[in-house]
Amino acid sequence: MKKRTQRIFAGILAVLVSIAMVGSGLLVFFFRGDETTSGSSASALAAKAAADYQDQKLRLDAMVQQAKVDPENVPLQKALGNEYYNAGVAAQDVAPAExxxxxxxxxxVYQNVIKIEKDVNIMAALATSAFYSGDNDLAEKSYKEALELKPDFFNALVNYGFFLSQAKQDWAGALNQWQKALPLAQNSSDQELIQAMISQAQSELQPKAATDTSTPTPP
Incomplete structure (x- = not known):
């Protein structure tokens, strides 16, 4: 993600939300802003986060072995995919290289699940995972498939819009997705978030619109 884009969104949102863990509600792509914590508190939090991440890796190892024994166990495969997803979130702070x-x-793992069960929530999680792993083609394909099955899927609309704005620099496409998502927001905080994103997309499109509609200067 470009630093310029991070600064743009930092300017329009009073509070940045980090990429959320699976099951915690709206899965959005914003990165946390700089947080100031006292030295001792910061060290304690960092140590706990690192320890939790190591515990998570042990759980993953055990789940991988279980999945090898029972590869058709869809709930287990979903849980494994979610655990890897959440490990990706946790690693942002404690193990960026991972x-x-x-x-x-x-x-x-999510792709294996979808071969057995067409779950739109898994498709959306797959799209998000693919985006963060650098596979933009798979991400876009998965967003489109999720929205074909459920056109009013709020999370997919929001996140597909963010993907379009960041991976494709397609602000018009992003605006279209966010405008569809706005009336589906369930609370005021989500509404404010989506409205801020819509305003940013409109701002990004304004110079281009002005250029496209200008009258050529005669020679």
Whole structure:
């Protein structure tokens, strides 16, 4: 993600939300802003986060072995994909070099699930995982498939819009997705978030619109 884009969104949102873990509600792509914490508190939090991440990796190892024994167990495969996804989120702070690999593993597991069960929630999680693992083609394909099955899928609309704006620099496409998502927002905080994103997309499109509609200067 370009630093300029991070600064843009930092300017329009009072509070940045981080990419959320599976099951925690709206899965959006914003990165946390800089947070200031006292030295001792920061050290304690960092140590706990690192320990939690190591515990998570142990759980993943055990789940991988279980999945090898019972590869057709869809609930287990979903849980494994979610655990890899959440490990990707956690690794942002404690093991940045492992973020992409965790999301790649999550995407692989989610693809196995979708072969057995067409679950739109898994498709959306697959798309997010693919985006963070660097596979933009798979991400876009998965967003489109999820929205074909459920056109009013709020999370997919929001996140597909963000994908379009960041991976494709397609602000018009992003605006279209967010305008569809706005009336589907369930609470005021989500509404404010989507409205801020819509305003940003409109701002990004304004110079282009002005250029396209200008009258050529005669020679």
């Amino acid at each position: 973020v992409q690999e965790n999301f790649k593993r999550a995407a692989e």
